Amino acid sequence: MTMRLPRTGAGPSRLVLLRTELSVRDEEILAFLNDHRYATTTHLRDVFFAEHATLTAGTRACIRVLHRLLHNRLIARLERRVGGTARGSAATIWYLDAAGERLTRPEGARRRRFAAVSTPFLAHTLTITDTHVALIHRARSGAFAIERVDLEPNTWRSFVTSAGTAWILKPDLFAHLTTDEYDDLWYLEIDLGTESIPVLLAKCRTYAAYKATGRAQAEHGVFPGVLWIVPTPRRVQRLADAIHADPALPNRLFTVITPDQLAATISPADTRPSSLRKEEP
Structure with a gap:
């Protein structure tokens, strides 16, 4: 069973526990968000869950993983949603939360903040x-x-x-x-x-x-x-x-x-x- 850690700060001991629970795909999702700053559920599904037989199956699997990462404060979601044809959870915009940012931050680098951005920049x-x-x-x-x-x-x-x-x-x-x-x-x-x-x-x-x-x-x-x-x-x-x-x-x-x-x-x-x-x- 996957460990569900409490939503507390991103302290060193908690980060060690989180790192041991991450799959290779989890790490790749965090790295992708670190590189891109923001991505929708559809983006992450298309990159990391393309092996599923249908888009619906891929979307469901993707959302399960994202919600687990969300629970552990590795990622967060914006209140606003992306426009276009995407609807529901597929239109959610994700970014690194405190623990995810800390895990992907190079040694000695300054903290990056992702949430507060203008609409044109986003x-x-x-x-x-x-x-x-x-x-x-x-x-x-x-x-x-x-x-x-x-x-x-x-x-x-x-x-x-x-x-x-x-x-x-x-x-x-x-x-x-x-x-x-x-x-x-x-x-x-x-x-x-x-x-x-x-x-x-x-x-x-x-x-x-x-x-x-x-x-x-x-x-x-x-x-x-x-x-x-x-x-x-x-x-x-x-x-x-x-x-x-x-x-x-x-x-x-x-x-x-x-x-x-x-x-x-x-x-x-x-x-x-x-x-x-x-x-x-």
Whole structure:
């Protein structure tokens, strides 16, 4: 029988007991929430309970596990729920509670707080989680394998421009995908239509400036493609036109799509400058 610990503080002795009760999947769920900050029941079901015969069975199993983790203050849920087609428990938004945050916190790191966030920040964060889950879905189809996915702040790169100005590049996601023949690398930017096109162009110029340093090419062997995921076809056209009209921006560096085009766009191929053909053994 699984131990049901009292809902007390996250002291050292309680953390030791909790750690002994965690399954590998429990630890992976906590790590996922630590990386993403927020995820819905549907996200967690699709990533960690995909082996069940039906969505209903997977959802029920997922909710049982989440409620156990909730009981032990490893995770908590927001009062608000996500919009869209999800209903009921599947629409619940989860984050790390005190004990879960403590168990996933690196030695010497400061405590992170997850609960109090603005609605725009939460929407953006959940859309990043959507995108990562979509990559996992696509990988399960056999289109590619996921070598690595980084999230902020692990995606950040500080650099100095040719003019001597210190800048920081802050991609929402970095993805390294592989097939038997290719490695493909992407910086992904999630736009919900809340920023002006000039603001997005300014970030494009940051990518161009970082590319000019050669640092990413030295790290990866190629400069990753920059994939903008925007909410509507009209915004795709507006951003793509603005990039094309800016003489300082290399057009082939940027791809602009809507979320439904992700699967068709992201698969490694030799037609993009962000793809590396693997050497013969």
